[in-house]
Amino acid sequence: MPIKYRRTNETTDKPKQSEASLDEALKPKTNEELNKEKPARKKRRQATEEQLNNPLHGVKLAEILERLVEHYGWEYLADRVNIRCFKYNPTMKSSLGFLRKTPWAREHVEDVYLEMIKKK
Numbered sequence: 001m002p003i004k005y006r007r008t009n010e011t012t013d014k015p016k017q018s019e020a021s022l023d024e025a026l027k028p029k030t031n032e033e034l035n036k037e038k039p040a041r042k043k044r045r046q047a048t049e050e051q052l053n054n055p056l057h058g059v060k061l062a063e064i065l066e067r068l069v070e071h072y073g074w075e076y077l078a079d080r081v082n083i084r085c086f087k088y089n090p091t092m093k094s095s096l097g098f099l100r101k102t103p104w105a106r107e108h109v110e111d112v113y114l115e116m117i118k119k120k
Helices: 019-026 031-037 039-043 049-053 061-072 074-079 094-099 103-119
Strands: none
Touching: 049 103, 061 094, 061 103, 074 103, 094 103
């Protein structure tokens, strides 16, 4: 006769947490609580008023390019900014790679983006 083993269910054998303590554990912490836990966090620089007023603050280059392509298209961008990666076989990957390496091209694309924002 084979021996039967009793399987225990680990999840049911453990004492259950109350819903209140579970909610408290998942509740997001305030900045003050986080600063108490990690004092080095206090040393982070806060954004200045000038940075907060800048429309490019916090916007990634990929987002800028996606919005421009969606709004204007590659042909318009090729006319406005004379870049080969906009004219011949335009892709996001090639354009982002070039714009990250070339400051003057990035400035031109950012100018087009700022003009688009002002028009809206």
